[in-house]
Amino acid sequence: MEEHHKPVLLSEVLQVLDPKPGESYLDLTAGYAGHASAILDVTRNYKESCLVDRDDYAVSILREKYSMSESVEILHMDFYDAALQLLQCGKTFDIILADFGVSSPQLDLAQRGFSFSQDGPLDMRMDRRQDFSAADIVNRYSERELVEIFEKYGEMSPGSSRKVAREIVLLRRKKKFETTSELAALVNREHRAQVFQAIRIVVNDELGLIEKTLPLIPKLLKLGGRVAIITFHSLEDRLVKDYFKQESSLGEESELKLINKKPITAEHLELVSNPRARSAKLRAACKS
Ligand SMILES: C[S@@+](CC[C@H](N)C(=O)[O-])C[C@H]1O[C@@H](n2cnc3c(N)ncnc32)[C@H](O)[C@@H]1O
Structure with a gap:
């Protein structure tokens, strides 16, 4: 299948999330399954995994890719509603990933109206x-x-x-x-x-949805579960950084423990092949 979107910080994500065979996986921004397929290739647990995206094009590609393993749940909705729905169903996961921001097809397809360097309608709706x-x-x-x-x-x-x-x-x-x-x-x-x-x-109410969803993450994680979050600008990163800091400093009541104190950024080699990685910051925590 043609590559729609090159996943950023892929090896770093695999390192902090450390997926193991049999673990369940929730991808809150599955996009074109760049990260998801690398993680699912290791866990092989499709039945208890869930891929979320609010973009219809991304969802159509995800459905095409995973049509052979119908058991992976694909939700075409925003991640806040998806998180609420999953919690209502009592679902929890070993691994959660959120890779915020826009995908390459959203930026590259002029008709989506995200790009200032291409002529398109003034649109910019992810959903x-x-x-x-x-x-x-x-x-x-x-x-x-x-x-x-x-x-x-x-x-x-x-x-x-x-x-x-x-x-x-x-x-x-x-x-x-x-x-x-x-x-x-x-x-x-x-x-x-x-x-x-x-x-x-x-x-896209991008910051509002991140702010509402972050407090749901510990509830969606199993004990010992890991979450990784990639942000692309300082406004997003500040929300994640402050939330992780606040959650991990509650003493005995802390549900999340930071995996990396400082955000992880892309190595030179990745920056050369994927300019989108330039502003990417990865933060990760585990539920203890
Ligand atoms: C950077 S891309 C993710 C790429 C993906 N990790 C991959 O490797 O293919 C971000 C994706 O998140 C989706 N997205 C952004 N905000 C969302 C939200 N609030 N709810 C659901 N999906 C969202 C976008 O539609 C986009 O497809």
């Missing part, structure tokens, strides 16, 4: 069943709301945020924004990635 898209933010948010999201989620300076927000509001009075190129043309090169990141985070 295309949802109505709310990037166009709603760009065309409907007030100037004040735009400034706020550029500062908060794009980590832009107040001055640059105000400038971009003002220009959007002035231009959309003449014509509503429809494409990524129209938005990219308005923002200077230096701020494009930040503006697109801010909008993407809001469209």
